[in-house]
Amino acid sequence: MIKIDNIIKTYTTGKINLTALKGVSLSVKPGEFVTIMGPSGCGKSTLMNVLGCLDKMSSGKYVLNGKDISGLVDNDLAEIRCREIGFVFQSFNLLPRMSILENVELPMVYAGVPKKERREKALEALRRVDLADRVKHRPNEISGGQKQRVAIARAIVNNPSVILADEPTGNLDTKVTKEIMKIIQQLNNDGATVLLVTHEPEVAQYSKRIIHMRDGEIIDDNEVIDRIVF
Amino acid sequence: MNLFENIKMAIDSIISNKMRSFLTMLGIIIGISSVIAIVSLGEGGQNTITGEFEKIGVATIKITVKTAEAEKSDFITYKDVGQIKDKISYVKYATPYTYKQGTANSERKSKSAMFVGCNEDMYYIDNIELLYGRFFNNIEFEEGRAVVVIDETAAKSFFGTIDVVGNTINIGPTTSTKKATIVGVLKSQFGMFEGMVDDDMPAFIYVPGTYLDILYSTQSQISEMYIMADSKDNAEAAGILAKNMLMNRHGNRDRDLYKAESLMKQLDQINTVVGIFTAFIAAVAAISLLVGGVGVMNIMLVSVTERTREIGIRKAIGAKTSNIMFQFLTESVIISCIGGIIGLILGVSGAYLLGRLAGITPSVSPQIIIISIGFASAVGIFFGIYPAKKAAKLDPIEALRYE
Ligand SMILES: Nc1ncnc2c1ncn2[C@@H]1O[C@H](COP(=O)(O)OP(=O)(O)OP(=O)(O)O)[C@@H](O)[C@H]1O
Ligand SMILES: [Mg+2]
16 A cells, blocks of 8 residues: 655755656555556656655655655665565666576565575566576576566565566567566556556556656546456 | 675675686785795794704803903813813803814815814714714813814815714914814704805814814913703803802902803894894785785775666665675675685795795794784775775665666
């Protein structure tokens, strides 16, 4: 359950202040699948980063799963990123010197999961994204679509309640985009709350709810009509 | 996340950057290996010196007359030497010591010589090792007979062989040499430097002090003598008693004319000097360790910058500040420790190699191993903290955005 209230985020670069989020309020219930759309620079990534506890808001209130995030210190935020949230990035962000399996195991390392259990859970997560066979490879030895699957496996491996995906298909072609969206939809069906940023209207059709942003504000918020379900 | 996994991760990272890791270690390797080599050689040198002294006998005391202040009647006589030996129970051996330069020649060879005038006890006091024959005896000393003991090197140069007992040799001041019989040949005094001795070096010859007086027509004015106590512990007392006896016999108690020096004291002094010298060089080498530490910090800082994105990713998926801090700190400590271990191996082998050339058996003490490895890790921690802190404090979003 995500509830934000009048969130403001201001970047200060030298003397220039830029307000990327100008009072955003939003409520997302468990099991929802929300797409955020809007022109470049309107603040979508900024919002995702705040929701993902990667970035701190300048003011406003954020309650995640009943817990007030607003005043938390770095270590507590790390703990939340570790257990409550799974992040999927446009540029995959896998660690190049580790094998795929090790990449997926890493969040569990920080969560303190015992080694043996880690291996099992990582393989299980890789099975959920249909990638159980190439686990010993390095990320540079697999395709973009496969990399994004690894990144998704890594995001879900600690069983987070919320999955945040910032343009997860931005670097992928139509066919692979479909495969990735199928996986994300499946995760949503399995109970995860999903928030997704995209520029592609077709991608939004896989979700249940579309939010449009402009200039750091939400301008409309609708149910998806003619939703595509795999 | 446990220590073991952190170490494994650090090693993986070190291995995946072999060349850079090696270059980082280089400073530590050089620092540790030179400290270990120097300290081991220094300690080995001290042991060698101590060993040499023990061979001569640390129970040996040198008694000298302060010649500048002494009158003719104050000098030591052969009688004094005899009395000291007979009357002082701590004294086991006593010999006068006079020294003259001159010439020695055989039919084959003539060369300059150094004559040491002493009595038969010199054999024990100098711990002489004879190859052939014997040392001269008490009767030969008392009667001032023309007998000599020469060393192996001299024998070779005078006769071409070393078993020369019974041969005669002419000795004395260059203007008037006299015939003397060789009664013994001792082992070369030069030991490991044997090969460096050239034929023109003066011959080293033991002569009864009494005969040396005859050769040089001098009245026995002995300014130096050696005594050997029955044990190391009695050496000092023996020296004091001998000094007392000399003062009584010469009636010069009011003037402090005799000096008793134990070789033990000299040994301590030499060891102190060697110790200070070793410590000094080791300190210089330790500075190179600090430089090595700065090298570690430098590379770790580069590594933090290079891996900014990695740090961002780790933080995004849940790494705490402390996880990142510990990760980088572990890396620098492990790099330093591996450098320390390589340095240890190189240092010990270097010490043995150099020691072989210098004739010293290095002494590698466990302390120095523990200290140097400990020091290497301390360097790793000290110079690793700053880069690790820098890595840990990175903002996740900025780190992720870093290209
Ligand atoms: N670290 C930063 N410092 C200063 N300004 C920033 C920073 N990050 C983002 N901005 C600014 O904030 C605004 C919102 O950026 P944001 O990345 O959220 O846009 P976006 O909607 O994700 O755009 P895109 O679709 O291109 O990804 C932009 O004007 C951007 O320039
Ligand atoms: Mg964006």
